[in-house]
Amino acid sequence: xxxxxxxxxxxxxxxxxxxxxxxxxxxxxxxxxxxxxxxxxxxxxxxxxxxxxxxxxxxxxxxxxxxxxxxxxxxxxxxxxxxxxxxxxxxxxxxxxxxxxxxxxx
Amino acid sequence: xxxxxxxxxxxxxxxxxxxxxxxxxxxxxxxxxxxxxxxxxxxxxxxxxxxxxxxxxxxxxxxxxxxxxxxxxxxxxxxxxxxxxxxxxxxxxxxxxxxxxxxxxxxxxxxxxxxxxxxxxxxxxxxxxxxxxxxxxxxxxxxxxxxxxxxxxxxxxxxxxxxxxxxxxxxxxxxxxxxxxxxxxxxxxxxxxxxxxxxxxxxxxxxxxxxxxxxxxxxxxxxxxxxxxxxxxxxxxxxxxxxxxxxxxxxxxxxxxxxxxxxxxxxxxxxxxxxxxxxxxxxxxxxxxxxxxxxxxxxxxxxxxxxxxxxxxxxxxxxxxxxxxxxxxxxxxxxxxxxxxxxxxxxxxxxxxxxxxxxxxxxxxxxxxxxxxxxxxxxxxxxxxxxxxxxxxxxxxxxxxxxx
Numbered sequence: 102x103x104x105x106x107x108x109x110x111x112x113x114x115x116x117x118x119x120x121x122x123x124x125x126x127x128x129x130x131x132x133x134x135x136x137x138x139x140x141x142x143x144x145x146x147x148x149x150x151x152x153x154x155x156x157x158x159x160x161x162x163x164x165x166x167x168x169x170x171x172x173x174x175x176x177x178x179x180x181x182x183x184x185x186x187x188x189x190x191x192x193x194x195x196x197x198x199x200x201x202x203x204x205x206x207x
Numbered sequence: 208x209x210x211x212x213x214x215x216x217x218x219x220x221x222x223x224x225x226x227x228x229x230x231x232x233x234x235x236x237x238x239x240x241x242x243x244x245x246x247x248x249x250x251x252x253x254x255x256x257x258x259x260x261x262x263x264x265x266x267x268x269x270x271x272x273x274x275x276x277x278x279x280x281x282x283x284x285x286x287x288x289x290x291x292x293x294x295x296x297x298x299x300x301x302x303x304x305x306x307x308x309x310x311x312x313x314x315x316x317x318x319x320x321x322x323x324x325x326x327x328x329x330x331x332x333x334x335x336x337x338x339x340x341x342x343x344x345x346x347x348x349x350x351x352x353x354x355x356x357x358x359x360x361x362x363x364x365x366x367x368x369x370x371x372x373x374x375x376x377x378x379x380x381x382x383x384x385x386x387x388x389x390x391x392x393x394x395x396x397x398x399x400x401x402x403x404x405x406x407x408x409x410x411x412x413x414x415x416x417x418x419x420x421x422x423x424x425x426x427x428x429x430x431x432x433x434x435x436x437x438x439x440x441x442x443x444x445x446x447x448x449x450x451x452x453x454x455x456x457x458x459x460x461x462x463x464x465x466x467x468x469x470x471x472x473x474x475x476x477x478x479x480x481x482x483x484x485x486x487x488x489x490x491x492x493x494x495x496x497x498x499x500x501x502x503x504x505x506x507x508x509x510x511x512x513x514x515x516x517x518x519x520x521x522x523x524x525x526x527x528x529x530x531x532x533x534x535x536x537x538x539x540x541x542x543x544x545x546x547x548x549x550x551x552x553x554x555x556x557x558x559x560x561x562x563x564x565x566x567x568x569x570x571x572x573x574x575x576x577x578x579x580x581x582x583x584x585x586x587x588x589x590x591x592x593x594x595x596x597x598x599x600x601x602x603x604x605x606x607x608x609x610x611x
Contacts, residue, residue, distance in 0.1 A: 123266060130270065132274070133270055133274040138505075141529060142249045144531060144536070145536070145579070146529035146538055146579075147527070147529075167579075168579045169579075171578065171580035172579045174583060175583035175586070175587060176583070
């Protein structure tokens with residue numbers, strides 16, 4: 102199972118094992134990672150699972166589609182590395198993925 | 208002595224209250240009593256990806272069981288609260304036990320409104336509220352099944368789309384003159400009617416169901432105008448009512464929901480309530496409301512938890528809602544009830560447009576069809592009580608925020 106690392110705004114790091122096929126958001130939620138709210142459960146409807154993805158991983162990610170882009174456009178403190186973690190399926194290539202959690206959501 | 212908080216109800220609000228209470232440092236005993244056997248889970252996929260088979264049951268719970276263990280939460284699942292004895296501060300359970308509380312949070316949710324017409328109790332008549340309902344429905348749906356759906360609201364239409372994708376012949380019967388009439392602008396209703404028709408779903412509006420018939424199972428749906436529809440299964444989505452019996456029987460004030468104040472307190476200062484079961488004030492909109500929404504359940508439960516910890520937080524959020532039907536996403540933010548006019552922004556023919564609801568120049572609500580950008584902009588503008596130029600907001604080339 103791939104390991105994903107979540108880094109909280111205060112620098113604390115949580116590593117979780119995530120089965121292939123679920124989303125990065127679901128892995129965070131199941132383990133109760135603070136700051137991943139994901140109210141809509143992955144419908145790309147709330148922008149409360151916003152993360153910053155370590156740039157080394159950008160190319161391994163599913164591309165940003167229009168709905169996600171629109172959600173991110175007005176998200177709190179958007180950066181180039183911003184993604185909605187519900188739109189990132191866990192794959193074998195993402196083993197070791199590092200994502201940072203913003204100080205607030207939406 | 209350690210204080211004990213009890214949460215009754217294991218839905219979105221109940222699960223969130225556990226999270227907030229522990230994260231904010233509640234060190235006492237915490238018990239969550241839930242009538243369903245399952246770990247607290249998400250309901251929205253039940254009419255969509257869970258029903259279609261795209262999301263398995265293991266992916267429905269909000270949290271793993273280990274989360275509740277780590278947060279020292281005593282989960283009493285499959286257990287119902289029978290009554291509250293407020294003088295003794297006691298919850299009486301249907302497993303024979305009773306639990307003392309120092310503070311209590313009621314997250315009782317809502318229950319489906321049931322048909323009362325002749326034939327309503329026949330086999331093959333489905334409702335959709337819990338996992339069990341969705342499992343039963345999925346087992347009944349086969350390619351070629353004739354599904355008649357009573358009610359053209361969110362549940363009816365989402366279920367219609369999913370059943371169609373699973374190969375059913377689908378008819379939707381709606382009593383009002385258009386689908387989603389309580390929540391959507393006529394142009395949005397018209398758009399979704401066309402989308403459903405384009406996928407081969409028959410929608411009939413202005414139709415009142417007068418009865419169901421069949422020898423053992425439902426075979427036919429009869430309408431007041433004399434028409435009828437053959438059916439292998441019937442799905443009823445005619446709304447929900449707040450679950451209040453427990454509160455009402457204990458003498459708590461109830462009126463279309465458990466009456467709470469802006470601090471989520473019921474008429475008993477030791478008892479709080481959150482989510483679909485509450486009738487709560489909205490400072491933003493200046494009136495009381497009862498909302499059936501994930502977002503309200505989450506936010507109100509957070510506020511209730513803080514108030515239970517004696518850290519006063521007013522529940523005052525702009526509500527939002529979403530619906531997925533085929534490849535369309537409807538996103539609604541705000542409440543349009545007090546609006547005096549609506550402005551169409553963009554062209555429905557492009558499959559991406561919005562409707563802005565104004566009171567004078569103030570944006571009260573926005574409905575976005577496949578337009579997440581307008582929706583996100585509107586969330587901020589509505590919360591800020593921003594004034595816009597309604598005429599300029601009709602131009603989709605101007606970003607909403609700049610339509611001043």
